[in-house]
Amino acid sequence: MKLHLTTSTNEKLFTASGAGYVSVNGKRYEHSVVVTPEQVLTDWRPAFDALDESHFDALLALDPEVLLLGTGERLRFPPPHLYKKLVNARIGVECMDTPAACRTYNILMAEGRRVVAAVLL
DSSP, X not given: OBOOOOOSSOOOOEEEEETTEEEETTEEESSOEEEOSSOEEOSOOOOGGGOOHHHHHHHHTXXXXXXXXEOSSSOOOXXXXXXXXXXXXXXXXXXXXXXXXXXXXXXXXXXTOOXXXXXXX
16 A cells, blocks of 8 residues: 655655555565654564563653554554553553554654654564
């Protein structure tokens, strides 16, 4: 699915998503990534079943207002104790399938929110 949103800056946007990939500003990724308005982090590559607290600690360090966790082709929920530090820091954590996380990220980013999308493929 192609996603379109026009901005006048160099902010990172999801431009497409599909089975086994996402595109950010036209660049295709076939592995899990973390996207902020300023950067794409390609070294965050856990499988859903391998998620642990350290994966969420790395996301906490990005100081988001909202964390969107794209859980792949279907919605899944990680155990809450894994992201307890984010909740205690008053950071919103939303789980959704990866295509929904991509669309939601683009909307929140366009609103100027400090959003981070961690998408699993």
